[in-house]
Amino acid sequence: MITGAHAIIYSTDAEKDRVFFRDVLNMPHTDVGGGWLIFGLPPSEVAFHPGEANDAHEFYLLCDDVKAFIADMTSRGYACSKVHEAPWGALTQVTLPGGGKLGVYQAKHARPAQGARKSTTLKRKPRQPAKAKKSAAKRRG
Numbered sequence: 001m002i003t004g005a006h007a008i009i010y011s012t013d014a015e016k017d018r019v020f021f022r023d024v025l026n027m028p029h030t031d032v033g034g035g036w037l038i039f040g041l042p043p044s045e046v047a048f049h050p051g052e053a054n055d056a057h058e059f060y061l062l063c064d065d066v067k068a069f070i071a072d073m074t075s076r077g078y079a080c081s082k083v084h085e086a087p088w089g090a091l092t093q094v095t096l097p098g099g100g101k102l103g104v105y106q107a108k109h110a111r112p113a114q115g116a117r118k119s120t121t122l123k124r125k126p127r128q129p130a131k132a133k134k135s136a137a138k139r140r141g
Helices: 014-024 066-075 130-140
Strands: 029-031 037-039 060-062 084-086 089-095 101-107
Touching: 014 037, 066 089, 066 101
Parallel strands: 060 101
Antiparallel strands: 029 037, 084 089, 089 101
16 A cells, blocks of 8 residues: 655755755655665645646645745745745745755645545445456356
């Protein structure tokens, strides 16, 4: 069963961006060797949006107060975009030390419950293999 999610952020200066996540955002992490840091994330969610192509993904961090986040980043010398108010949230982009931009938003939408839960998949009778269905149909027929 699924136990979590692993997101990848590509960067032209991954080391600087790792330091930002470690020292500025104070994200829990583990060094898996050679300074390669894997970061723990706060509770997460995923949404599926209609698109014109598959294999396009976005990654955002969520915060409780986007204006306070911008003030904190600005005081530390990190640039953030102006707040974009959308129906689903108040969004900014922080410029990472490696030059990439990372979306951060304050959600306006309902948030799902967090934590490990048992599957809520409906219990159904197992499907018969195709051959078994044909044989059963022949016997009835």
